Amino acid sequence: MAEIIQAEGKQKGGKKKAKKFSTHIDMTPMVDLMCLLITFFMLTTAFSKPKAMDITMPEKKDDPNIKQPEISANRTLNVLISGNNQIYYYFGVADPKKPSEIPQLIKTDYSKDGIRKVLLQRNKIVFKAVSALREKVLKGELVMADSTLTRQIKDLKKSDKNAPIVLIKADEKAKYKNLVDIIDEMAITTIANYAVVDITPTELQMLGGSAPAAPATK
């Protein structure tokens, strides 16, 4: 300001001309600061937010008078998980009172052709219906809100009265990852009825014994 006034004083009577100042501002400190801030935000940002899967456990009942719900044996598929990523399954019930009728334990694995194939075969009807519905929505043939879709899928899952009931049992050597993997398989193969339950002594015995490898794929 002072300089401008001075300039005016010198050019008395002449054309009033503001002195031109160079508009170059040293931006280096600002850039430095911005660099720092960007680095800070980049490092502290969490891009992929953690996801969660719901799991509902069967209620624990200490009261012996309350009867556990009966489930039909021919719908039951038992999945046993053990250490070293080992996974076995058997159909029906292993009743310790009838040792001759204990079903065969079949060894499989977590791959696409392993347990998933077994589950899909069993849950064919529901899986087909759900995939058809999803496809329609994806192609735009059916327009509905996400919540409606979720509800309809839920209804479809309930519709099949012969859909498998999967009991997931793990022994002490199993890893947490195995549990999540198998619950995830339930979601992939759209199985509605599954539960994580305690392993029985009979089943532990079955695990201890040798299990035959999976039969050759049909």
Place this chain on the structure above:
Amino acid sequence: MRRTAPGFLTTKHYTMPKIKLPVKTPKIDMTPMVDLFALLLTFFMLTTSFRPQEATVIDTPNSISEKVAPEKNVIIILVGKDDKVYLNFDNGTDTSVLIRKEVLKKVAEQKSLTFTDKELKTFSTWASFGMPVERLKAWLNTADSKERDKFQVGIPIDSTDNQLNLWVRFIRLQNPNAEVAIKGDSEADFKTVKHVMDILQENQVNKFNLTTNLMKEEAKLEE
């Protein structure tokens, strides 16, 4: 003056010409760079959601679930790969009550311990912890964060001194609406996780979340 060859190379006649390099301050126009930086900065500032600080590094397993894990009003039980159990819970939605503070008071009462107001306040602002209640006081009074990490030895969950049960019970009493999430490491033992689940079920929590990472997978039915 030392004599040299006459008329040849005398200081008087021969001086090295000073080479004056034009002093140019290299001026780069930084405006576009600054513009870009400003944009990036704004982007990061707006999209950022801070990674919550946790007592230990946990590598969660993958699943196809697309449900976003709850972030507020939640009890998170962390299971490390060394099977240590940590706990994190927040102050809830009601800002007038500091739930963490109240819960700590109640738990301390059970163990006949007392915490000063300052310690209670510190506890209400910190996040996950994994240690017996008896050592909590020392942890809260340690200023150095490196020193503090040494206290994280896991919450006792065995039947002789089931402190996780105690914590969960009092959190549930204070904040019955809180969702429960188990965040376990892939390598954690099922045994430990099962134990945690049992403790939750003892406290009437039958529905909870398992924190996972999203990984898409699809199944195809072969005909």
